[in-house]
Amino acid sequence: xxxxxxxxxxxxxxxxxxxxxxxxxxxxxxxxxxxxxxxxxxxxxxxxxxxxxxxxxxxxxxxxxxxxxxxxxxxxxxxxxxxxxxxxxxxxxxxxxxxxxxxxxxxxxxxxxxxxxxxxxxxxxxxxxxxxxxxxxxxx
Amino acid sequence: xxxxxxxxxxxxxxxxxxxxxxxxxxxxxxxxxxxxxxxxxxxxxxxxxxxxxxxxxxxxxxxxxxxxxxxxxxxxxxxxxxxxxxxxxxxxxxxxxxxxxxxxxxxxxxxxxxxxxxxxxxxxxxxxxxxxxxxxxxxxxxxxxxxxxxxxxxxxxxxxxxxxxxxxxxxxxxxxxxxxxxxxxxxxxxxxxxxxxxxxxxxxxxxxxxxxxxxxxxxxxxxxxxxxxxxxxxxxxxxxxxxxxxxxxxxxxxxxxxxxxxxxxxxxxxxxxxxxxxxxxxxxxxxxxxxxxxxxxxxxxxxxxxxxxxxxxxxxxxxxxxxxxxxxxxxxxxxxxxxxxxxxxxxxxxxxxxxxxxxxxxxxxxxxxxxxxxxxxxxxxxxxxxxxxxxxxxxxxxxxxxxx
Numbered sequence: 389x390x391x392x393x394x395x396x397x398x399x400x401x402x403x404x405x406x407x408x409x410x411x412x413x414x415x416x417x418x419x420x421x422x423x424x425x426x427x428x429x430x431x432x433x434x435x436x437x438x439x440x441x442x443x444x445x446x447x448x449x450x451x452x453x454x455x456x457x458x459x460x461x462x463x464x465x466x467x468x469x470x471x472x473x474x475x476x477x478x479x480x481x482x483x484x485x486x487x488x489x490x491x492x493x494x495x496x497x498x499x500x501x502x503x504x505x506x507x508x509x510x511x512x513x514x515x516x517x518x519x520x521x522x523x524x525x526x527x528x
Numbered sequence: 529x530x531x532x533x534x535x536x537x538x539x540x541x542x543x544x545x546x547x548x549x550x551x552x553x554x555x556x557x558x559x560x561x562x563x564x565x566x567x568x569x570x571x572x573x574x575x576x577x578x579x580x581x582x583x584x585x586x587x588x589x590x591x592x593x594x595x596x597x598x599x600x601x602x603x604x605x606x607x608x609x610x611x612x613x614x615x616x617x618x619x620x621x622x623x624x625x626x627x628x629x630x631x632x633x634x635x636x637x638x639x640x641x642x643x644x645x646x647x648x649x650x651x652x653x654x655x656x657x658x659x660x661x662x663x664x665x666x667x668x669x670x671x672x673x674x675x676x677x678x679x680x681x682x683x684x685x686x687x688x689x690x691x692x693x694x695x696x697x698x699x700x701x702x703x704x705x706x707x708x709x710x711x712x713x714x715x716x717x718x719x720x721x722x723x724x725x726x727x728x729x730x731x732x733x734x735x736x737x738x739x740x741x742x743x744x745x746x747x748x749x750x751x752x753x754x755x756x757x758x759x760x761x762x763x764x765x766x767x768x769x770x771x772x773x774x775x776x777x778x779x780x781x782x783x784x785x786x787x788x789x790x791x792x793x794x795x796x797x798x799x800x801x802x803x804x805x806x807x808x809x810x811x812x813x814x815x816x817x818x819x820x821x822x823x824x825x826x827x828x829x830x831x832x833x834x835x836x837x838x839x840x841x842x843x844x845x846x847x848x849x850x851x852x853x854x855x856x857x858x859x860x861x862x863x864x865x866x867x868x869x870x871x872x873x874x875x876x877x878x879x880x881x882x883x884x885x886x887x888x889x890x891x892x893x894x895x896x897x898x899x900x901x902x903x904x905x906x907x908x909x910x911x912x913x914x915x916x917x918x919x920x921x922x923x924x925x926x927x928x929x930x931x932x
Contacts, residue, residue, distance in 0.1 A: 426886070
């Protein structure tokens with residue numbers, strides 16, 4: 389069944405036990421993004437130092453796809469340089485277009501590959517990544 | 529009324545989606561189209577297509593007759609006193625924006641009031657927000673009761689002598705409540721304000737009579753009532769429409785054009801600049817014929833009965849929150865499943881061939897009032913059956929198991 393492609397155990401795990409959910413109690417760079425067509429919201433906080441994503445946290449509300457994607461993204465980008473993080477983001481976009489992409493850095497991201505079969509849901513999966521790109525752009 | 533027989537007339541309903549027979553429960557977003565409407569469009573393009581109001585040739589007359597014939601059908605359908613009061617537009621959004629931009633600035637002064645409710649669709653909210661910003665008028669909201677209804681006492685308190693426009697949905701596209709628009713019109717008139725009604729969710733489902741309601745403007749869309757997209761109606765009382773300036777200038781809407789000044793055609797054409805939505809209007813006429821043959825009262829009864837069945841069926845599902853009043857006469861059911869986001873619900877349902885809507889339904893202020901970031905909504909129409917509701921309920925139970 390197609391659904392099992394979409395809601396793999398990994399996705400449900402990240403949805404129910406999100407990593408890096410919460411806020412830093414300082415004035416870390418914050419990016420708020422929402423998805424006006426469906427109401428998903430994310431507030432992403434990034435600790436950016438010396439060209440590296442030192443840490444990331446998020447809060448927000450949305451479906452299992454958007455929230456698990458945010459959880460995975462924050463795990464995947466920690467400790468990456470801006471260039472590496474942007475490269476991950478661009479490969480994630482390719483994954484959403486249905487291309488076969490390996491994420492050796494953080495394989496769990498591949499669990500979201502099934503989303504490309506659900507065009508209406510791609511924007512859910514990319515919300516957190518768009519916030520990341522916006523944050524790094526602002527910093528640069 | 530036999531919904532099974534009616535279904536036969538909707539070709540789109542007879543297909544499989546993701547391996548299951550389609551159950552279409554998103555008619556509040558847009559309705560499906562019966563064979564009669566599809567045939568009318570085909571016939572128009574094959575036998576009558578021509579521009580209206582100026583062709584000397586035979587096709588021009590046929591197209592004009594069909595287009596103006598559709599206007600007469602609309603006038604009768606909503607009980608308007610005259611065909612001049614029926615303006616064809618692109619849909620409810622355009623109709624409401626026309627009132628806000630052509631009527632609003634002429635009557636509003638700084639400090640005057642526009643009154644709406646928090647349950648309005650964005651299309652009956654943002655035009656007034658913008659108008660208030662432009663004119664310095666105040667936008668006021670009649671508060672909602674805990675179950676989502678409007679209390680007339682609250683309306684009495686909110687509408688004052690400074691109120692110039694009251695604009696309210698006849699039926700909420702989320703809560704499924706039918707608002708007391710006739711009584712609200714009385715209150716508005718007592719204070720010298722005009723009453724605008726957003727009829728997008730009422731006109732397809734129940735008998736509407738604009739003279740009985742005594743509203744000043746009434747807006748609705750064709751595509752939610754079996755007609756094609758791109759056609760809608762603005763009804764307005766003649767003296768009000770006459771007092772308003774056109775919004776779009778160009779062909780079709782002029783009387784005499786000079787180098788520096790021009791004059792306009794009479795109603796309704798002064799508001800229909802450019803080649804009008806001819807096929808759309810003809811399709812709307814065909815949809816009205818189709819609905820009237822079944823009977824608006826029969827359709828309304830069918831939906832009320834089905835809504836009752838659905839309310840009972842959904843209430844059996846543990847962890848399901850149904851928004852709006854318990855008793856409802858329209859087939860709009862907005863709900864959430866505990867701990868499962870409505871997008872996920874809609875995706876799992878789609879995998880079972882059940883089409884519902886998830887999101888904020890163009891009602892962000894209302895979502896905040898409901899304290900929900902998004903909701904799922906199943907909406908019914910004349911072609912839905914109890915079996916559709918059973919399929920919905922089964923799929924919801926499966927969704928719970930899936931995420932459980």
